Every structure is written in C-alpha cells, then in structure tokens.
Amino acid sequence: MNFTAVTAAQSTLRESFNLLHKCFFQTESGEILIDNDTCGQIVEKISTALVTTEEKEVIDTCGSFLAQVMPVICADESKSSIKNQMFLNLFRFSVQQSAISSQDDESIWEIMTSWQDSLSSGDLKLTENLLEACSEIVQEKLSEIPSDCIGNLAEFAAKLILCSAESLTAEEEKADFVDRAIHSLLNAKMGEYRKNQAFARHLALYLEALNRKLTSPEIGSGEEFHNISHDSTLNDYLRVSLFKITVIFKLCCNIKRQKEASGEDEEEADEEEYTEDYCDLEANLLKNTSDEINHQILDGVFALSCGESLLFNARDLNGEIEEKIYQLAATVVLFFRNVRDGLKTTIRDSLFQLANQEGGVWANALTVLGNCEQYQGENGPVLLYEDTATASSDSEPLITYINILQALTPTIPQKCLPVVPNLFENLSNLLISTTANRCLIDNNFSGTLNDMEDRKIMGNCLKILSDAATRIKSKDLQSLYNIDVRQTDSSTVIFISELANFLAQLIGNFSSEFEDVQWDFVRIALSSWVLSVSKSVLGYGESKVAVFIASIYKLFLVMEKFVVMEKKKSSTGYLTKIVEEWEEVFAKDVHLVLLRAFMVIVQDTKGKCLSSKY
Numbered sequence: 001m002n003f004t005a006v007t008a009a010q011s012t013l014r015e016s017f018n019l020l021h022k023c024f025f026q027t028e029s030g031e032i033l034i035d036n037d038t039c040g041q042i043v044e045k046i047s048t049a050l051v052t053t054e055e056k057e058v059i060d061t062c063g064s065f066l067a068q069v070m071p072v073i074c075a076d077e078s079k080s081s082i083k084n085q086m087f088l089n090l091f092r093f094s095v096q097q098s099a100i101s102s103q104d105d106e107s108i109w110e111i112m113t114s115w116q117d118s119l120s121s122g123d124l125k126l127t128e129n130l131l132e133a134c135s136e137i138v139q140e141k142l143s144e145i146p147s148d149c150i151g152n153l154a155e156f157a158a159k160l161i162l163c164s165a166e167s168l169t170a171e172e173e174k175a176d177f178v179d180r181a182i183h184s185l186l187n188a189k190m191g192e193y194r195k196n197q198a199f200a201r202h203l204a205l206y207l208e209a210l211n212r213k214l215t216s217p218e219i220g221s222g223e224e225f226h227n228i229s230h231d232s233t234l235n236d237y238l239r240v241s242l243f244k245i246t247v248i249f250k251l252c253c254n255i256k257r258q259k260e261a262s263g264e265d266e267e268e269a270d271e272e273e274y275t276e277d278y279c280d281l282e283a284n285l286l287k288n289t290s291d292e293i294n295h296q297i298l299d300g301v302f303a304l305s306c307g308e309s310l311l312f313n314a315r316d317l318n319g320e321i322e323e324k325i326y327q328l329a330a331t332v333v334l335f336f337r338n339v340r341d342g343l344k345t346t347i348r349d350s351l352f353q354l355a356n357q358e359g360g361v362w363a364n365a366l367t368v369l370g371n372c373e374q375y376q377g378e379n380g381p382v383l384l385y386e387d388t389a390t391a392s393s394d395s396e397p398l399i400t401y402i403n404i405l406q407a408l409t410p411t412i413p414q415k416c417l418p419v420v421p422n423l424f425e426n427l428s429n430l431l432i433s434t435t436a437n438r439c440l441i442d443n444n445f446s447g448t449l450n451d452m453e454d455r456k457i458m459g460n461c462l463k464i465l466s467d468a469a470t471r472i473k474s475k476d477l478q479s480l481y482n483i484d485v486r487q488t489d490s491s492t493v494i495f496i497s498e499l500a501n502f503l504a505q506l507i508g509n510f511s512s513e514f515e516d517v518q519w520d521f522v523r524i525a526l527s528s529w530v531l532s533v534s535k536s537v538l539g540y541g542e543s544k545v546a547v548f549i550a551s552i553y554k555l556f557l558v559m560e561k562f563v564v565m566e567k568k569k570s571s572t573g574y575l576t577k578i579v580e581e582w583e584e585v586f587a588k589d590v591h592l593v594l595l596r597a598f599m600v601i602v603q604d605t606k607g608k609c610l611s612s613k614y
Contacts, residue, residue, distance in 0.1 A: 024072045032076050040082045047089040060107040067114035074123035090115045095141045098152035122167030135184045147323050154246035157185050179292045186244045196237035204309035209547045211313045212501045215435050217491040222542040231318045238324035245300025251286050253338040304328045305365035336371040352388050359400030363407040381411040402435045409439040417443040431495045433464050434502040445509045458510050469521035481528035485548050486539040493544040497551040504558040527586050530593050537597040
C-alpha cells in the first residue's frame, strides 16, 4: 500500500488514487479499515509530494486527495496523531501558498477549506502544541514573504483563529482561546519586536526634532543609531507590525462594509467573493475584544506613526520600507473606517490617554483618528484637538500637551486653532510658550489676510522674546553662547534650539515689529550660537547636537532671507540700518564659521553622522 501511495504521488494516476480512496472506507462506527501505521504512511507520502513539488497536476491530485480524506481521518478517534500531523501539513502548504498574490486556484482553495472545516466543525481541536507549531510555520514564512503578500498570510492566521473559535460555545472559553491564539501568533518574537520598536521610536523623535516639528526634551544620546542596520531593523519592525494589524483587521472588521464604503455597485460587489463557504464572516467576526486585541491595534498605530515620521522627514528612504509604510497606512485607515463603534471608541480613548501621558510618537498617532466619522469634515480637526486636550486654565501645561498641539496644528484650518491662555502666554515656562506660539503663528500667518487677533499674537510673541532676552542677559537662563553643547544637558540644548526656531518664525513673519533691544538680541544670539556650532560640530552624531545645529542653520537661513528681501525693496531707514549693521559687523564671520561647520558634516566618513541619510 505504501508503494501504491508513492506511485500515486509520482504519477498522479487516477487508478492509484482510486485504490487509495478505498483504503479510507469507514465502518459504521466511523473507523477506517486500514491500521494506523498504513494510514500514517499514506498520508506522509502524499503530503510530502504536495509540499516538495511545483507541478500543478501533482498539487491538484495530491491536494484533492488529502482534502477529501481529512474528514474521514478526523472522524476516527484512534488516529488523532495522524489527524494532527495531516492538519499541520495542510496548514503549512496553505501558508507556503501565501507568497502567491492570487489564491483563486481551485485545488489550493480545496486544501485550505479542508483544514478550516475541520476546525470550525470541532472535529479537530487546536491544542497548545498545534498552536505553537502553527505559530512557528507562520513566523518562518513571515520572515521571507514579499510585502504585497502579507495580507494572504494574515488571512490564514485570522481564519485559523476564527474557525477554531467557532466550535467553542462558551463565551468565556472562546475569549480565552482567542487571546491565547493571538498571543501565540502575533507575539512570537516579542523581545526582538520591542527592541526594533524602540529603535523606530528614537529615530522618529530624532527626525521630528531635527525638522522642528516635535519637541522632545529627552531626545536620546544618538548611540541608539550606531552599530545597527537601520534598513534591516525598520524592515523587520514594519513587516511584523503590518502583519499584526492586518490579522486584527480581518478578525474585527466587517469586510462587506469596507466594500460598500468604497462605492462599488451592490450587484457588482455580490459577484465578488468576500467569504469562503466554510463560514459566514459576518456572523464569525469577533464581537467581543480584549486588552490583547487592543494592544495589537495600538502597536499597529504606533508603527504607522513612526513610519510616517520617516516618510515625511527622511531624505533617502529605502524603497521596501516606504512600501510597507504605505501598506500599513492603508490597513490602519481601513480599520478605523470599518471597525465597529465600540472598539473604535476604546482605541480612541486609549490614544487620547497615551498622547497626554507620553506625547511624542503617540501625539502624532492621533492623526489616524481623522478617519473616524466624527472627526471628518471642516471642523473635524478642531474637534479632535479639543477632545484630546486635557490642559486646564489652572494647571501647568505639559510638554506632552505641546506635542499634541504640534501634531494636530497642520491639520487644523487656518485661523481655527483654539487659543488656551495659559499655554500661549506662559512666561514662567518659555519652552511651553515658544513652542505653542510657533504653532499659533503657523496657523494664523500662513495665509495672505491678517486681522486684529494677529496683532495680539504678535504682541504676545514679542513679549516672550523680550522676556527670554532679559533672562539670558541676567543669566537666569543658560545662553549656550560660544560653548561646546556636548557638555550641556539635553533639556537645555533642546530649549535653546526651540528658542532659535521661535526666533526664526518671528523674523520670517513680523520682523518689522522688532525694536532695537530685540534686534540686538537676535544678532548677538545668532553670532554666538554660530560659534557654539563650530565648537560642537564634531559631535554631530549626538542627537542633541544635531538638533541644535539644524535649528541654528534654520535661523541663519531666515536671517539671510530677511536681509536679501530688505535690500530688494524700499525699506524704512530703520530696517536699512539693521541690515547694514548685520552685514558690516556680523555677516562675514557668521558665513565663514557656518561654511566650515557644514564641510565637517558633509565630509564625515566615520559613519556616526546621519546627515547623509536623514
């Protein structure tokens, strides 16, 4: 009989398979006529042929045979070990086929539905050992699968969970199983995943600070980026994150709603097959979620937030990484547009809490809520900002709140950013007031029309500038004039960088309102900070140094634009005097020092400078 199985597998002769089918005739009690050894050998030979060949005819005949005898073997209680091994063989074959973008082949479909039917009917129980084996199969494939096929792999993982849970009647038992299955399939290499996540977070915060978009007082040393393959780490992190959120999407989202939302004709949608015959996805979707599922969703949102920081800020992004970010974004968008309201509310509240507690990447993550119906439309971004904000008039605003403001300001329509007095007029915390007012300037001065409220904003900003100048002159604040900033703590460096960014925006938007004392501060500060750039440039590989240098170059650029513009137009005598003093006293030395520093950065050959990539 073993010879017949080998012959059938090799030749695909109908006669040989007909003979093998007769071996699986059942008695009235459900037992198979052949003994366990013979049964096991037949299954092994046919399964081996299935997974070791690429010939379609062999796959068709062997796969069809195994799919047809699977229910027979499941019905024979004496063949549990054979049943389990056969299930793993069929599951492994299905997973291997996930690398094929289309799953329309009839024989492949027959194999997939055979193990799914066994699980959903309860003929086969997904034990801890089987679950662990399935997880290993999935993880092995995940490490090598192309990005555009991750959805196929996620589909098999989701069906493994849904079909197994379908046979469980007790809700508590079902919920416990789903959590265990998700944990096994999605958290298999959690230590490595968290390590990669931490790297992505550090890089995202660094890029956001470098581009003056997000203020983070504790930005890290820069050592996080050394002796590590950036592209490999990010690719692995995004691949796993995409897989995790796609599995959860397939477990929790109504796929038909997704299709209807895309605007397809109902009749046309019916023609396309969204569900398999083995179950009704509408009925089989997970109705009750858990902390485990919520954590997986938040992991996906966090990964997207990191990815978008890379996408919007990195100058040279690996193509595979970029592709995964776009896929992750598409999946997260579909999730929030199609998930049931209860789960959407839970995730929204979690994002609000994390943004207010952690700021940083979590603040940027709030933008995904723009895909929720309540935050769409012209007033949606303002409502999202108001719902997220927790600072009150009698409390000290936190930097996390500022991060929320920085993250959401670009989404808010012009002149619609709500003004919180203790935020924008806070002279006791200049880091808070400078960053907040930068957002206010962005929102109110990006257009061509001005109003009386703009005059109030200008007055408040000039007051903050004068206060900063006075406190630096009296040494109440560290100035970082003409020093090596590597020797200074990160929080001070970040504050001065933010002050330089604030100065740049004031000069760029209402320099005509400056008085002598304010221009004196600008010229002294810029020329002194330029000397600090020169003394610190060899440490450009440190995050705080890079952020400081980037902000000074930005301030210098804005100052140069101001000078050029004033020389082109008929300026007042006062502004002409300011320009002449700058060019006669400061400009030459500032240009020379910054040029030398720039050459040091671009000629770095030690690999610790990230300027060439980011």
